[in-house]
Amino acid sequence: MLCSLPFRVAAVEPVKVTDEGRVSSLQMAVKLGQEIFLDTGLSRPVGQACVSCHLPSAAFADPRPVSLGAIKGRTGRRNAPSLMYAALIPSFAYEDLFTKDGSEVYAYEGGLFHDGRARDLFEQVQQPFFDHNEMNLSGLADLANRLRASAYAAEFEAWIGKERWNDDSQLTYHAFRALVEFLKEPMFRPFDARIDDYLAGNKEALSTAELRGLEVFRGGGKCADCHFLEPTVWTPALLSDFGYDNLGVPSRGEKDPGLGAKIGAEGMGQFRAPSLRNVELTGPYMHNGSIATLQEVMEFYNRRDLETERWGSTDYPETVNREDMGKLNLTDQQVKDLVALMSAFTDRSVKEQKSGQRFPKAPVGIPSTTAKRLYFPDWTHRLHPAYPGLPDEVPVSKSERAK
Numbered sequence: 001m002l003c004s005l006p007f008r009v010a011a012v013e014p015v016k017v018t019d020e021g022r023v024s025s026l027q028m029a030v031k032l033g034q035e036i037f038l039d040t041g042l043s044r045p046v047g048q049a050c051v052s053c054h055l056p057s058a059a060f061a062d063p064r065p066v067s068l069g070a071i072k073g074r075t076g077r078r079n080a081p082s083l084m085y086a087a088l089i090p091s092f093a094y095e096d097l098f099t100k101d102g103s104e105v106y107a108y109e110g111g112l113f114h115d116g117r118a119r120d121l122f123e124q125v126q127q128p129f130f131d132h133n134e135m136n137l138s139g140l141a142d143l144a145n146r147l148r149a150s151a152y153a154a155e156f157e158a159w160i161g162k163e164r165w166n167d168d169s170q171l172t173y174h175a176f177r178a179l180v181e182f183l184k185e186p187m188f189r190p191f192d193a194r195i196d197d198y199l200a201g202n203k204e205a206l207s208t209a210e211l212r213g214l215e216v217f218r219g220g221g222k223c224a225d226c227h228f229l230e231p232t233v234w235t236p237a238l239l240s241d242f243g244y245d246n247l248g249v250p251s252r253g254e255k256d257p258g259l260g261a262k263i264g265a266e267g268m269g270q271f272r273a274p275s276l277r278n279v280e281l282t283g284p285y286m287h288n289g290s291i292a293t294l295q296e297v298m299e300f301y302n303r304r305d306l307e308t309e310r311w312g313s314t315d316y317p318e319t320v321n322r323e324d325m326g327k328l329n330l331t332d333q334q335v336k337d338l339v340a341l342m343s344a345f346t347d348r349s350v351k352e353q354k355s356g357q358r359f360p361k362a363p364v365g366i367p368s369t370t371a372k373r374l375y376f377p378d379w380t381h382r383l384h385p386a387y388p389g390l391p392d393e394v395p396v397s398k399s400e401r402a403k
């Protein structure tokens with residue numbers, strides 16, 4: 001695993017472009033981000049792209065419990081999550097929060113990857129390329145050379161100019177930024193599930209079983225305590241509070257410390273609560289893919305502590321949350337209703353992708369990235385060259401440093 005990232009935030013260099021240039025620059029970032037996302041030439045050996053483990057038909061998750069790497073026989077230990085709404089996951093933070101009874105607690109939240117080890121999406125997209133269990137490139141120069149040999153090389157060079165194109169660190173930096181812009185696209189945040197219709201006031205949007213499920217979700221199941229139904233400042237429900245918890249999910253062998261790798265003992269076995277949007281399409285479940293179906297997930301929440309044999313050992317029993325789950329006393333019918341509810345969380349545009357269509361088509365009326373740029377967790381990325389006219393955030397290259 002890569003410990004130090006090539007880029008965090010760096011030097012400032014003003015770029016002046018007209019309004020027209022601004023738009024086309026963002027569009028080019030998105031287009032190149034998509035090319036990179038699909039490019040199987042950016043792995044060693046070649047053959048693997050982001051899309052190999054993040055399948056559009058599975059809401060950009062991986063239907064396998066763990067993904068296979070570019071090198072035959074290598075796997076990671078975690079289940080690849082959906083990329084839907086990933087651009088809206090808040091940056092990693094230690095926040096003071098107010099609970100329902102008004103008391104103040106400090107808690108970790110946000111960050112990318114199941115354990116939040118990437119502060120934000122920009123840090124995240126840099127890692128798969130160099131992870132030995134994933135795309136396995138040897139370093140920035142390797143990535144830069146492959147980009148220079150790609151089918152979209154000419155467009156990329158025209159976008160960033162010759163000097164940056166010839167500089168490995170500048171070139172790869174722009175590739176990472178392009179991926180981030182791509183993942184912010186409206187098709188990744190359509191908010192066109194039936195739960196959105198329901199929460200927007202259409203009471204007919206849910207079936208009677210789903211309505212009963214929603215009652216359990218808000219009530220006895222306590223689900224909505226962590227999988228929020230409230231809208232955010234500008235989005236409908238994301239169905240997560242992005243907080244961390246150890247649910248005590250079944251072990252898959254080697255212990256996985258999760259957040260504990262970052263914060264020590266109290267975080268052992270804790271993972272970030274995922275959004276439940278499109279969860280029907282993203283099985284198997286939990287950070288390690290250890291639970292196969294939604295029916296089993298619900299049974300696990302309901303009876304974990306009453307059926308210890310069934311669920312087997314967990315990696316860090318000492319930090320398991322025993323207050324909010326494990327013996328919920330739900331009836332079989334309530335468990336079934338919760339499962340039914342999950343299909344109301346599926347975005348129509350994702351589910352109804354036509355065969356032969358590469359990506360879901362965002363419904364009309366979804367705000368553009370430009371219109372909402374200040375509301376993305378990485379809003380300082382307006383400093384991105386895709387928004388020229390503002391100071392750029394590009395790292396200083398060796399030759400520039402020498403000047």
Ligand code: HEC
Nearest residue numbers: 049050053067068069078079080081086112113114128134
């Ligand atoms: C070999 C399979 C594989 C490939 C290739 C791959 N990923 Fe992933 N991706 C994963 C897995 C597994 C995780 C979860 C890892 C973890 O939490 O440690 C993940 C996590 C992510 C996340 C975090 C989502 C979240 O909810 O925190 C994003 C974003 C992401 N990948 C984007 C990409 C992009 C962009 C690429 C291409 C540059 C890519 N992935 C290539 C398997 C893959």
Ligand code: HEC
Nearest residue numbers: 221222223226245247271272273274285286287297301324
């Ligand atoms: C205390 C917070 C909390 C509560 C309460 C809670 N969850 Fe979760 N949920 C999480 C966390 C954290 C994870 C990820 C755990 C992991 O991967 O190890 C998760 C994972 C899931 C998953 C798997 C998603 C995926 O993509 O793998 C589903 C489904 C789910 N929860 C549904 C529910 C339902 C339904 C309820 C109510 C019965 C509920 N949750 C209650 C925090 C919570």
